[in-house]
Amino acid sequence: MSELYKKNGHEDGGGRALIVDGSSGISGDMTVAALLDLGASEERLLTALGTLPVHGFKIRVSRVAKSGLDACDFDVQLDGEHENHDHDMAWLFGEDGEEAHEEHGHCHEHEHEHEHCHEHEREHCHEHGHHHAHRSLTDIHAVIKASGLTQRAKDIALAVFGELARAEAKAHGATPDTVLLHEVGAVDSIVDICAVAVCLDDLGIHDVIVPSLSEGHGTIRCAHGMMPIPVPAVANLCAAAGIRLVPAPVHGELVTPTGAAIVAALRTSEALPASYRILATGYGAGKRAYRNTAGVLRVTLAQVDGASEANGERAAASEQALLGTGRGHAPERTPDAHVEPAVPFAAVGDDDPDAPHTVVKLESDLDDCTGEALGRAIELLMAAGARDAHAVPVVMKKGRPGYQLEVVCDESNEAQLRDIIFATTTTIGIRSARMRRYPLRRRPGEVVTAYGPVAVKRVVTPGGIVRSYPEYASVVEASERTGATFQEVFRAAEAASLLDEPGKAARGDSDRSQHPHGLPGRSTKHLPEASSDADDGAAGEEA
Structure with a gap:
């Protein structure tokens, strides 16, 4: 059992669990993409x-077809200084390179699902002067701790790097504190x-079930030469953790x-549960x-039978009612169809409208904090897990203009966010109040x-x-990618949100006439007929 989750007090294994299907192997980027497809924000x-204090990268999240399946793709795109050319299959596979090239004929620019071979050759493959990023575990700890990740996210990342450091140290005859992480430190x-x-x-996942991982065979070229598969770091990790290959x-x-x-x-x-939903x-x-x-x-969010049975039934009922189908995966994509991730509205306990949930509001009045510093403080607060953070212009005593910083958070991270406010603003005091959400x-x-797919919140x-709200970051990304204006993309997403079913566009005018006071950018539609159980559910971020 993961020591990380023992430390966080999640040993019972009940309730919801994440089941990981490793029949196609596993890598970092595949895991991120699967979790985003599952519903992570x-x-x-x-x-x-x-908020990570590293540079030279940008993120692209897109939809791709793999073996006929609609899947999420998470791509870390590096700039010229950090670029690595991972297309040379002959270099990676030596004498088998030509065969491997035919076998892997459709490669993206950054083939991260085979991260290890890339990690061991990232700065060698057609490098032309690029060098490995040599970081120790201490260096990586400093990077993560200086970021704006929540404390739990930091703990998870540090736990993964700790396992990597121990595996690499054993491979190189060093210690976790002295070994230099080359590719996995990039x-x-x-x-x-x-x-x-x-x-x-x-x-909010704490229980992770992984029965086994599938692994290939042969050899692969890494920074240290041709290596057998699984490579030494993978072999050491699987041996130490008892992972079945x-x-x-x-x-x-x-x-x-x-991975x-x-x-x-x-x-x-x-071990898979005896039964689950x-x-x-x-x-x-x-x-x-x-x-x-x-x-x-593939990752599956499962409700283990016998643990919160009623919540599982409500989630399943809500899922079927809202998708109009008994299947848990997204409907087939068509030019005028919604593409919805398979995430039920009723999935997270503390966001259930029927469950009491207390939040904390932190506020502070500022009259000597620059706008730039205040903006950075809000960014760090949101990254650290605040449900909402904003600044309201106010007129303070003696007519001084200022701002009231307001932060809404869970009770569990009140202290962390309070420390961020003290560290990043000029305040000398913070007020707090508990309230119902x-x-x-x-x-x-x-x-x-x-203009391509655009994320929405429903x-x-x-x-x-049901109201649909185009997500700002996704609209900006589509606008930059296509050259269209923000408004063009936003209006297209707004219009597309009305097309839940082929032919629904024809009913758009009548729908709007029934809601003459609907706000711009907030399209609405009626839910399909369903049982009252569909009204039980969960919410995501703070309204």
Whole structure:
């Protein structure tokens, strides 16, 4: 059992669990993509990654088809200084390179699902003057601790890097404190691991079940020469954590050191429950098209039978009613169809509108803090887990203009956010008050537009009306990618949100006439007929 979860007091294994299907192997980027597809907030992830004190990367999240499956793709794109060229299959596989090139003919620019071979050659493969990023475990600890990740996300990331350091130290005859992490200390590996930590924290997942991992065979070229598969770090990780490997008919590496370290650090069980209910599924795409394997990592959010049975039934009923189907995965994508991730509105206990939930409001009056410092403070507060943070202009005593900083958070991270306010603003005091939170049920979604997919947030009113809100970051990304204006993309996403079913556009005018006072950018639709159980659910972020 993961020591991390023992430390956090989650030993009972009851309630919800994440089941990881490793039949196509596992890597860092595949894990992030699968968790995003499961329902982790892309907006909160990007905000958190933006606080990492490392540079030279940007993130691209997209939809791809792998073995006929619609999957999420998470890509860490490096700038020219940090760029690594991972296309040279002959270099990676030596004499088998030509065969491997045919076998992996459709490669993305950064093929992170085979992270280990990339990690061991990132700065060697057509490097032309680039060098390895040599970081010790102490260096990586400093990077993570200086970030704006929540404390739990930091603990998860540090646990994964701890497993990696021990495995690499054994391979090189060093100690975890003295071994230098070359490829797994590079920028994209740090981003991958921190992203996994942020997503797990965002989803509130504590129990992780991994029965086994499939691994390929052959040899692969790394920074230290040709190595057998599994490479030494993966072999050491699996041996130390008791991870079962299942041979796959694949010439190549399926399990990367980062993927193996994630399992070693976070797995709480290898045994599947006797029975369970599927609440949601997520598919994370790999970057190479190996033969004889799907090339996707599937994760399943499961309600274990016998643990909170009623909550599981409400979640399943809500899922079917809202998707209009008994299946847990997203509907097939068509030009005028919604593309919804398989995340029920009723999934998270403390966001259940019917469950009491207390939040804390922190506030402080500031008249000598610069706008830049205040903006940075709000960024760090949101990245550290605040449900909301904003500044309200006020007129203070003696007519001085100022701001009232207001932060809404859970009781569990009140102290952490209070420390951030003291450290990043000029305040000399903070007020706090406890209050009840009444959220609407909500979940992330996605619509297809002429400018590509755009993320939306969907909320359900007590009367059963669903409102869709285009996500700012996704609209900006589509605008920058296509050259369209922000308003063009936003309006296209707003219009697409009305097209839940083919042909619904024809009813758009009549729908709008029934809601003449609807706000711009807030489209609405009625839920399909369902039992009253569908009204029980969960919410995401603070309204």
